[in-house]
Amino acid sequence: xxxxxxxxxxxxxxxxSPSIDQIGALERIARIQSRSIKGAAKLQGxxxxxxxIDLTTLEGKDTTGKVRQMCYKxxxxxDQADGLPTVAAVCVYPSFVxxxxxxxxxxxxxxxxxxxxxxxxxxxxxxxRLDTQFAIDNGAxxxxxxxxxGRFLSGDYQFVYDEIAAIKAICGPVRLKVIFETGELxxxxxxxxxxxxxxxxxxxxxxxxxxxxxxxxxxxVVLTMLGAIKDHFDKTGQMxxxxxxxxxxxxxxxxQHLLMVKEVLGEAWLTNEYYRFGASSLANDLLMQxxxxxxxxxxxxxxxxxx
Amino acid sequence: xxxxxxxxxxxxxxxxxxxxGRSYLVSSLAGExxxxxxxxxxxxIRNAVQVARKAHGAWAAKTALNxxxxxxxxxxxxxxxxxxxxxxxxxAGFGMEEANAEILSCIDRCVYYAGWAxxxxxxxxxxxxxxxxxxxxxxxxxxxxxxVLACQNTPLIGFISxxxxxxxxxxxxxxxxxxxxxxxxxxxxxxxxxxxxxGGVVNVLTGSIDELLPTLASHMDVNALSLATVSNMPKVFxxxxxxxxxxxxxxxLVHDFKNQDAQGMEFITDFQEIKTTWHPIEQIAGGAGxx
Numbered sequence: 001x002x003x004x005x006x007x008x009x010x011x012x013x014x015x016x017s018p019s020i021d022q023i024g025a026l027e028r029i030a031r032i033q034s035r036s037i038k039g040a041a042k043l044q045g046x047x048x049x050x051x052x053i054d055l056t057t058l059e060g061k062d063t064t065g066k067v068r069q070m071c072y073k074x075x076x077x078x079d080q081a082d083g084l085p086t087v088a089a090v091c092v093y094p095s096f097v098x099x100x101x102x103x104x105x106x107x108x109x110x111x112x113x114x115x116x117x118x119x120x121x122x123x124x125x126x127x128x129r130l131d132t133q134f135a136i137d138n139g140a141x142x143x144x145x146x147x148x149x150g151r152f153l154s155g156d157y158q159f160v161y162d163e164i165a166a167i168k169a170i171c172g173p174v175r176l177k178v179i180f181e182t183g184e185l186x187x188x189x190x191x192x193x194x195x196x197x198x199x200x201x202x203x204x205x206x207x208x209x210x211x212x213x214x215x216x217x218x219x220x221v222v223l224t225m226l227g228a229i230k231d232h233f234d235k236t237g238q239m240x241x242x243x244x245x246x247x248x249x250x251x252x253x254x255x256q257h258l259l260m261v262k263e264v265l266g267e268a269w270l271t272n273e274y275y276r277f278g279a280s281s282l283a284n285d286l287l288m289q290x291x292x293x294x295x296x297x298x299x300x301x302x303x304x305x306x307x
Numbered sequence: 308x309x310x311x312x313x314x315x316x317x318x319x320x321x322x323x324x325x326x327x328g329r330s331y332l333v334s335s336l337a338g339e340x341x342x343x344x345x346x347x348x349x350x351x352i353r354n355a356v357q358v359a360r361k362a363h364g365a366w367a368a369k370t371a372l373n374x375x376x377x378x379x380x381x382x383x384x385x386x387x388x389x390x391x392x393x394x395x396x397x398x399a400g401f402g403m404e405e406a407n408a409e410i411l412s413c414i415d416r417c418v419y420y421a422g423w424a425x426x427x428x429x430x431x432x433x434x435x436x437x438x439x440x441x442x443x444x445x446x447x448x449x450x451x452x453x454x455v456l457a458c459q460n461t462p463l464i465g466f467i468s469x470x471x472x473x474x475x476x477x478x479x480x481x482x483x484x485x486x487x488x489x490x491x492x493x494x495x496x497x498x499x500x501x502x503x504x505x506g507g508v509v510n511v512l513t514g515s516i517d518e519l520l521p522t523l524a525s526h527m528d529v530n531a532l533s534l535a536t537v538s539n540m541p542k543v544f545x546x547x548x549x550x551x552x553x554x555x556x557x558x559x560l561v562h563d564f565k566n567q568d569a570q571g572m573e574f575i576t577d578f579q580e581i582k583t584t585w586h587p588i589e590q591i592a593g594g595a596g597x598x
Binding site: 297299302 | 353525552
């Protein structure tokens with residue numbers, strides 16, 4: 001097999017990418033997960049998690065009606081409760097960006113669009129370029145692209161790097177999130193390598209998964225990606241955002257993720273400018289826990305809007 | 308050296324320890340230590356209600372005949388293991404005769420409610436006369452998740468007499484067992500686990516009624532309550548008040564559960580909602596309606 005040629009820039013990036021101590025990562029996670037957050041801190045954590053959600057619908061059966069309904073939910077999480085934030089963004093397919101933009105109006109909630117032949121990423125660059133351009137032309141504030149996992153796994157790092165850089169060039173000021181689909185990458189070393197690669201190529205955010213493949217945003221994977229963000233910040237002073245997506249459906253998990261961010265990256269990342277949850281069912285669980293904290297009663301899904 | 312067994316909870320078809328890690332000593336009527344039981348916490352209630360809710364759809368969707376077969380299976384399993392239950396009660400300080408009578412009436416009650424499973428619907432359903440072109444009929448539906456405060460005077464017959472009519476109608480239950488005598492109820496869960504009763508249909512917690520009952524009664528995802536009277540009546544009244552928020556139906560039981568009057572169709576229908584359906588019918592050429 002011909003080894004694809006690699007630029008000196010990328011080669012030094014990959015050479016400095018460390019390997020991950022999996023046992024150490026698991027121990028650190030176990031320690032974080034053993035902590036419990038209660039009372040006022042829990043309320044604040046729940047509100048924070050809500051404000052970081054990218055409310056998502058990425059189904060073949062999506063309709064404009066479904067997207068409008070989700071945009072309403074994004075603005076009115078639970079009107080009976082006071083002091084709730086809105087979610088950070090809604091995340092849809094490019095064909096629904098215009099509809100979402102219209103439905104969200106002046107609410108300040110951003111519209112994120114997946115692109116580059118999501119979820120597989122198996123298309124020509126020309127199609128990926130048009131896909132991205134179409135979303136941006138329709139008003140997308142953020143682009144969630146997928147990397148070419150096949151190319152990455154076969155060692156064609158330059159291809160993956162150039163592709164991200166090219167999409168970033170199209171995005172300009174539009175925030176670019178790069179989805180790795182870590183469930184297909186198998187090892188933490190691979191996750192770390194692709195994180196360094198994507199950050200080097202200009203990603204504003206790195207994101208675990210499409211939500212279509214299990215496992216998705218597991219703790220070891222997220223910890224590894226946070227480590228890459230931290231090292232990049234220490235080296236360059238630039239802050240890159242993090243978005244775990246898929247599998248975070250309970251408040252408990254969400255709060256543990258926030259703890260991990262605080263511990264690894266510090267408080268500067270605890271805002272939706274730098275941290276997001278890609279989720280659909282998480283919002284209602286957070287709302288139910290929030291109401292439980294306020295009323296002392298365990299809640300029922302019956303009293304919360306579906307989406 | 309004799310080791311005291313620690314009885315666990317029964318949640319979702321599994322026997323987990325309490326999330327809180329706590330336990331308490333259970334003694335015989337004469338005050339001899341018998342075993343340890345889990346001192347359940349509010350979070351155990353939350354977990355139990357969650358799995359009971361999840362189990363409800365499939366349990367309610369089973370045919371009445373199938374539920375009947377499953378309840379009858381409980382009777383068979385209990386029959387096969389009645390020696391163990393009688394021994395357990397006599398160790399707890401009950402006389403042999405009393406223990407024997409209690410277990411036999413438990414088996415009877417299973418067979419009794421297994422028989423009701425596919426019959427009560429016909430007795431309380433109706434076709435209603437209406438002055439329009441509609442076929443109008445009313446049928447019972449299960450309420451959902453029912454919280455049960457089990458009888459605090461008997462080890463098993465009260466417990467069984469309360470839960471059977473609730474589950475035979477398609478509801479799922481979260482039960483607070485007899486606090487002082489919880490062991491037979493947990494042993495009975497071993498029977499449930501081997502009787503084709505799907506996990507999550509019956510969930511049993513042991514511990515302090517004072518601590519657990521308010522959480523169960525105030526839970527918004529519990530649809531109804533069955534409260535057997537206890538010595539601490541103010542706690543029962545508090546539970547009734549907490550139940551108001553989401554309009555839980557509340558059943559208060561003062562029966563001596565060994566008696567025949569502690570069984571009957573009304574114990575089933577206490578936890579059924581009546582649904583009335585208006586089905587349009589066609590009137591052809593001004594002819595009289597078919598119904």
